[in-house]
Amino acid sequence: MYSAVREVVTPSAKPAERMVNWIYNPDDFNPSHLDKIIADITDRWTAQGARHGFGFQFIPASELTPTCVDQPRLWRGGVDLLETRQCYIVDDIGNDQQAVSYLHGISRIIDASDSFVLNHAMAAPEWLERDKLAMIGRAAQLGLKVPKTVALPFRRHAREGLEVVRREIGGGPYILKARESGTGFGVLKVDTFEQLRSAVDIAAQTGKGYLVQEFLPNSGDLRVALVEGEVVTSMLREQVIGRYLSNIAQGGNASPSADFSVVLDDCLRVVRTLGADYLCVDFLITEQGPVFGEWCTVMANFSQFPEPARSELADAFFHWAGRLLEQRGRG
Template sequence: MKELELIGSEEWCVFKDLGIPAIKARIDSGAKTSSIQATNIKIHSKEAQEWVKFDVNPLQENRSIAIPCEAKLVDRRMVKSSSGISEERLVVKTPVTLGDSVFEIELTLANRDTMEFRMLLGREAINERYLVNPAETYKIQDFSEEQINKKYAPYFKEKTGLKIALLASNPELYSNKRLMEAAVARGHEIVFLNVELAYMKLDAHSPEIRYRGGNILKEFDAIIPRIKPSVTFYGCALIRQFDNLGAYCQNSAEAITQSRDKLFASQLFSKNDIHIPITGFAKSPMDTKDLIKMVNGAPLIIKLLESTQGKGVVLAETNKAAESVINAFKSVQTNILVQEFIKEANGQDIRCFVVNGKVVASMQRQAAKGEFRANIHQGGTASIIRITPEEKKLAIKAAKVLNLAVAGVDIIRSNKGPLLLEVNSSPGLEGIENATGKDIANSMIMAIERKLKFRM
């Protein structure tokens, strides 16, 4: 009987025919076929046979290295992923080198951007060749960081900064201008992308995002999404596509969607023991009177679920007025929330700007004369304020519950303590930077650098 060589749970593989000098692989005897990370997959004819061109990013921490590969297509195969989802994958055959051994293996081409390893070595490749010792790694061959750097030296591009895209609608807005300035000041390349001018190609093998004129958008390190409410659905679809292509999105599509759904967000806050003003929601006009009573009666706040920047928010000063407004909204099938009015706040609230789990600035907003709600977009004023530890904790927790890396958290002071009003996933910078003197745009860019472990 042939004595089998011991192999570790992780090994370095070399693919000379593909031009890959070294790629780290997870050894998985539970998977039948081996797979490799591949993007920009394109099938073409060569000598009356089907071949595949594809790019491989062999190093997990460096997307800037993309090796163009070409191999003969040998099969199309339905493969079930670790999440249980079946998908068709292209299969190629190529020699692999492990230590002193060279042998052919089949590789399925897969998007492994989110996986810890860019390659998986399955049981067909190791069967009758190796015994797996899961307690050890790199039994066959190990490369030091210095050796890997030397192998990939021809592929390293001199990088002076990150490539960032600001995904928004108006390049002239203060917040967008400040973010562009801050990124450039820190040595990064940043481009403005209008949400409505981008479009996408959905394909398992070569997904793309294109911009007006057909330019393919790729190789972005990070995306800063600042999506206006009217394009939330499409903007979030683009963010998911950028995420699928391997770019870091400072706020995820899921987090933005949750924050924009005021009812769902309120349910999440309640579930996570975050105190908000008593809030009611009902479908039938028959329940209006009890709905009003439930939030302690008038005066009370009526707000549209889609409202932003104080628009679509009404103060009903009497129960009769509240009934009329609520039933009017319901008659036109408009979803609203009914919320208790915190009289003791005196038209003031607090905006906390949270970046990566830290309050980087906070301001107090005072409503304009005759207004019941503090809003600097409607004539309110802003001033710097020192928040309490309880308020800071509340702001950080609210952003965390929605999984927002960047958030504007609005808090109101009441006789019951601080209450959360709402969380904004695309908070403006102008009011809070002017009120506090803090460079929040710079904080956002630095947060991206830390997330991507970027060093100048």
């Protein structure tokens, strides 16, 4: 087991409650779409968690107020959730920067308590959890094959990066995506340099950081899930014919227990370097071999996997979370 959890000696440990709380920003999606996501994930998490004695709930960040007067506290309707030691997932990637900052505040006050933010399960810096530019850079440093990637300057300066794109990547096609995003949301395939210029003009107005990458023809996306340093399961996500996104949330098809032997050493190297207790590592399957895409923490949760991989990963996840709660302190 990696030491993403650091031992803290406390005079008396608070009672542990076997609960996973998923904190989210309710304003990022259309309400009907959000209701569908919550219902689907709640159904899968509740059933899997019950097998291990865990409860599960979604909590809107707007209902929470983090404070520190005498000690870290997280108030919801007059109740301090940090009075018992519980597990949390804080969905701190979004479109509203003020909301994202508030979610960071919530996760950091939980980190300061003896409860656990499960998506902070690595010893590496927190930003390596979600910044795709940082992931690409670290993966390249570790010797993994990565797509050619250019980070665009901000706002009106974004076009200044286009000549670098043309020089480093070529004339297209390209992928334009946010540096911090997930589930294939807002990932745009652009065929020509002219189209890219217009797409960048639009992206520059969003207030988010963007990347341009080479578009690599591929037969799908291999995701390998590792818990406490060992591979638990894998899946291959494939695009529907005529589409370019393999994300399940964007209509891709998934098959469980895909062969990961060719990327096993790369996955283990990544996990060891990051000191990650839970990580999913993604690779594009191209004619030239696997190319690193990104890694994901607990936000890449077991509910996205088809059976039997889903239950295999859920078992490993809840065993890990249970062991964290059994400790007296955080590590």
